[in-house]
Amino acid sequence: MQGKFVVVEGLEGAGKSSVISLMVDLIQQAGLTCQTTREPGGTPMAEAIRDCVKHPWPEEVAEETELMLMYAARKQLLVNKILPALKQGDWVVGDRHELSSQAYQGGGRQINAATMQTLSSLTLNGFKPDLTLYLDVEPATGLQRARGRGELDRIELSGLAFFERTRARYLELVQADSSIVTIDAMQDMAQVHAEVKRHISAFLPC
Template structure:
């Protein structure tokens, strides 16, 4: 029996609002394409039809009354659909997955920001994901005050972008704590640097990761 295709890698981008994830995602897209690695670009919440509908509800600034527990459950409902419809099929086909946010965001935003226990979030993580965890995570870090200032410079704020400085300060600390506990997975980047500097560090980190875990068939 011929072996199946190699399992793809899951790469995630994390950071508070205004950290520049969307901009640097394009750096990762360009680098993966340059290296000849097939990939799926996606996002959370979202990434599949039903998950995108849940995303619209979660980000709607008019949904001010949504309680923290309902928010967390909606995010994991969207994640379950995202995994079933998009992420797992891609990984099983040997395609790499590049996701703008994943479960670290739940620990940071619903855990740090909303005050839900890490144990509750970890239970949902196991239920929905099983053993699946990111292979590589880029954390774009900057002071919460600067991130909030950047976010507010945008035309329209979504429900999360409109949160308080304290919310983002707590979320940032959880991100940094998680990175400290898992240095093999995380690459923490200084998002206060100019875009070109950050992009150079992103590209170097990805090329190094691929060199240590090359895509079969390159």
């Protein structure tokens, strides 16, 4: 039986890590085998690309360079981990997928839609998650939470306006896709987890 690909999305500080841990527990409790991934990253080459993307280079990083690196890492992850896992019947829980690029690079960096679509088609050929949980958090709150975890990386230092554009694009994309569920991540984490549990339980096979 083909596995399912379930993704958690959201800005920095949305609480993705704890939600992913909960989802993995729920899937395993249902008697299913589960793997996790993260983007960018998830394979040796993709992890090297992740380091490259997040590094504070002493030169300007072109917006298109950042975008192409994201999709290069995603292709490696898809070919080497996600598709093989799904084929053998495993469920895969992803920390980000293409929605992040559409929001961060398409919205935050304001890269035009034609460029985004070209790379998406080349890399994914229509592949998408079976279910996405988008954790919606106000950018100022999310960044405050992220700072509490330690030093911010190059993308996290992009500024509040960047994250406001990113969130606005997330909300546009979510409204247009019925496979994406929005969860208010401004709530107490116990409430967030209760909503996650409800949606994942409904999605799991009987």
